[in-house]
Amino acid sequence: MMLKYFDLQRYTAQHREQLQAAVSRVVDSGWYLLGNEVKAFENAYAQYIGTAHCVACGNGLDALSLIFKAYMERGLLHPGDEVLVPANTYIASIISITSSGLMPVLVEPHLDTFQIDAQQMVKHVGPRTKALLIVHLYGKCAFTNELLSLCSEHELLVIEDNAQAHGCLWNDKRTGSVGHAAAHSFYPGKNLGALGDAGGVTTNDEVLVGIIRAIANYGSNKKYVFQYVGQNSRMDEVQAAVLSEKLKWLDQDNQRRTAIAQHYVEGISNENITLPTRDYLVNNVFHIFPVLCAQREKLQQELHQRGIETIIHYPIPPHKQQCYSHWAQLSLPITERIHNEELSLPLNPTMTDDEVQLVISQVSDIKL
Ligand SMILES: Cc1ncc(COP(=O)(O)O)c(C=O)c1O
Incomplete structure (x- = not known):
């Protein structure tokens, strides 16, 4: 599953x-x-x-x-x-x-708030x-x-x-x-x-x-x-x-998203993964829960093998896209780091408490 x-x-x-x-x-x-x-x-x-x-x-x-x-x-x-x-x-x-x-x-951007x-x-x-x-x-x-x-x-x-x-x-x-x-x-x-x-x-x-x-x-x-x-x-x-x-359900859905984000921040512990900062956690409706990891592809594969789907937001920054090739030489190190290391964990209002716990335990358990 x-x-x-x-x-x-x-x-x-x-x-x-x-x-x-x-x-x-x-x-x-x-x-x-x-x-x-x-x-x-x-x-x-x-x-x-x-x-x-x-x-x-x-x-x-x-x-x-x-x-x-x-x-x-x-x-x-x-x-x-x-x-x-x-x-x-x-x-x-x-x-x-x-x-x-x-x-x-x-x-x-700021690395600590994106x-x-x-x-x-x-x-x-x-x-x-x-x-x-x-x-x-x-x-x-x-x-x-x-x-x-x-x-x-x-x-x-x-x-x-x-x-x-x-x-x-x-x-x-x-x-x-x-x-x-x-x-x-x-x-x-x-x-x-x-x-x-x-x-x-x-x-x-x-x-x-x-x-x-x-x-x-x-x-x-x-x-x-x-x-x-x-x-x-x-x-x-x-x-x-x-x-x-x-x-009519938006506020309730956003509250559930916020609660899950709180569980992740309190529950996930993995020295190779950087969790969102305190600053990130305020004034947020958690459309996405981003973690940073230098071995992002490996983390994504491991999670996939353990039955957890994740998404990258976004793998290639706008200034490295073919449609904006005149920007290819721009140096934007923080942006590039985010695009190289970001991985979004599943976080949405349909998730059960057991699924939230599964994400916490699997992300914490992975050795990279
Ligand atoms: C930050 C941002 N701006 C604009 C859009 C464009 O919205 P749409 O897909 O409805 O055209 C999206 C989403 O797709 C988005 O994430």
Whole structure:
């Protein structure tokens, strides 16, 4: 028997009745796009995050790109402007910047939190720097007071990539409500995941919302009148209905994730494995539980043989990817170390206490 990294079939089965009722409601309604389910989810999610608005869209990458494109249409960002972004993020964060005609500037993270390092960030601020795309990677809030005061000192737009951190709290606010605008992915494996692709933007900025809604609708706010060169990015009614149900369980799921993370930190003991630090453990919804290990591949194989599936987030950093080959010579030692040594242990709300204990005992037992 293999303990899956995240058994989505098991998760969905635990909530089958409510999810099937939500899907059936849409099937029976005869209305599949731009309807009441999307409106209801937008309202519920905005209220949950603590913003005035939520715009539902097709996926998390679209959510990010829509924000950048809307700021450009509004004249607050211009082609070639620089956007600071952590170097160790998932590639979608970077793609959203380059595909909008903006310039990503890669910033090293802290090794102890995996989040962007304010001291490194400030070294990269220049006359063309106009925004920070802050990524709450692995479900850990990346904000610090220092970082936010640097952003206001340099008048940077703060855009949050909250794809991995739904429900995360920072100073009594939720991530996704702290910056000027935030993108959310509801990819099925996320803490709040749909039964397919879905995404959303949260913000208090009503003007931005108007532009984003238009761009996501072929560039139109009025039937057959096109103000922008837009795209088609819509959340469908089925996904909205599913997400409205799943939103009800998000806090409870995040509490279970937090409890498992605590068990891991207290229970795992292996001199060859570095566990997350105390700093990492606060303001975190544990989308991912990362450990560092110099012999990561061997650790992964050993765990596989012992019936535990793990995943690497992520094996190749963006600056070493073929699609960004002009960055190949960049030296980003902390980012590279994370990409070489990171291994994610299974951690999700479906796990039983016995499975949690199995992970603790097997990880502690392995000799490398
Ligand atoms: C940090 C981050 N940003 C953006 C995305 C893109 O989201 P999506 O897969 O919904 O396009 C993801 C997830 O896939 C992500 O993990």
